[in-house]
Amino acid sequence: MARGTAYAGDFLRGRRRPVRKDEREDLDIVEAAILTLLALIIGFTFSMAVTRYDQRKNYEEAEANAIGTEYVRADLLPATDAMSVRDFLRRYLDQRIASYLSREEREIGQTDIESAKLEAALWSAILPAANARPTPVTALVVSGMNDVLNSQSRTQAAWWNRIPVAAWGLMGLIAIASNLLLGYGERRKGALLLLVLPAVVAISFLLIADIDSPRGGIIRVLPHSLIALSHSIKAQ
Secondary structure, three states: OHHHHHHHHHHHHHHOOOOOHHHHHHHHHHHHHHHHHHHHHHHHHHHHHHHHHHHHHHHHHHHHHHHHHHHHHHHHOOHHHHHHHHHHHHHHHHHHHHHHHOOOHHHHHHHHHHHHHHHHHHHHHHHHHHHHOOOHHHHHHHHHHHHHHHHHHHHHHHHHOOOOHHHHHHHHHHHHHHHHHHHHHOOOOOOOHHHHHHHHHHHHHHHHHHHHOOOOOOOOOOOHHHHHHHHHHHHO
8 A cells, every 4th residue: 555655646736736946845845844743753652562562471471470389389288279270270270271272252252251260269269268277377368360461461451452543544644645745745756755665554554463462463472481380380
């Protein structure tokens, strides 16, 4: 689309009279200004995408830490309750890994349902001990379980936090205007320069969209910390 816009500007220039010398300076100023604005918008949007990507990585690590800590704290519960909590935590960990790796809507929905059921089961598993022995030690286990559940909620919120559609629309409009002006102000007909800006803009848009997409594309947040925790638990 950007390439077509650049050639459309070149076509309009060919259909009208050539740009006069006294108009060329004003056209160059406007073209430089809008290209600078496009570069700033792309830079800010790229920064937004990278920040959100880093946030999703940090929350994945926080999830693994919360689950691993609660798995250890289960020792503070009575033996029967501790065994039940650990079993639920292992199953919950597998579901969280599957949630990160899922791409299809059906798989995502299924893992979300299973995770919600296991969260309820985890909370129910510590309630008997918490009610029977309301001590600071038991409160530590309850606090750890609360961290496990909250970490999943923060992760989900981070995955929903995407670049606004309005930002994409503004960036697209500025890119179209930039290519149109570039084509209109080009001095040589059919110059290779008309291909450079559209290609750079398209690559930038693709990279930003890839980073901003939690599940699609090449650059994704993989559950390395959760997988490492799963292997450590199974090794025990």
